[in-house]
Amino acid sequence: MDIKLSQCFIAVDDHDKALAFYRDVLGFEVRNDVGFEGMRWVTVGAPSQPDVEIVLEPPAANPNASPADKQAMAELLAKGMLRGVIFSTDDCDAVFERIRASGADVLQEPIDQPYGVRDCAFRDPAGNMLRFAQRRAG
Numbered sequence: 001m002d003i004k005l006s007q008c009f010i011a012v013d014d015h016d017k018a019l020a021f022y023r024d025v026l027g028f029e030v031r032n033d034v035g036f037e038g039m040r041w042v043t044v045g046a047p048s049q050p051d052v053e054i055v056l057e058p059p060a061a062n063p064n065a066s067p068a069d070k071q072a073m074a075e076l077l078a079k080g081m082l083r084g085v086i087f088s089t090d091d092c093d094a095v096f097e098r099i100r101a102s103g104a105d106v107l108q109e110p111i112d113q114p115y116g117v118r119d120c121a122f123r124d125p126a127g128n129m130l131r132f133a134q135r136r137a138g
Helices: 015-025 069-078 092-101
Strands: 008-010 029-036 037-046 053-057 085-088 106-112 119-124 130-135
Touching: 015 029, 015 037, 015 053, 092 106, 092 119, 092 130
Parallel strands: 008 053, 085 130
Antiparallel strands: 029 037, 037 053, 106 119, 119 130
8 A cells, every 4th residue: 555645735824925935936836726615726846746736725724614713823824833844955055045045034044953954944925934954965
């Protein structure tokens, strides 16, 4: 039996700002950008991973979420408290320079971690933490 990741979700508060970051800065392909049940369904992905999509969705996109729950999720997103994503790269330093040049919020400059990667971290336009990790030879 083979089980693989197909989609993951990242909360965003503005699809256009998110697309400008994920498409224009990170170089991801836009796979879908359509209206669906009064919402916008946007998926992006790395050209090198055609079978993995990242869904960019508003916090608490569940239509059954209460107004209080939607408000709580929006507040957590604004504070950068929702979990982020870790991307792999073959050149952490080049990725860092490219993303920093875009004006993204730097959380951590490239550093060699004791667990075998060199990584850096940023916040996307919605406040999500994104890490970019390069495995060290060894």
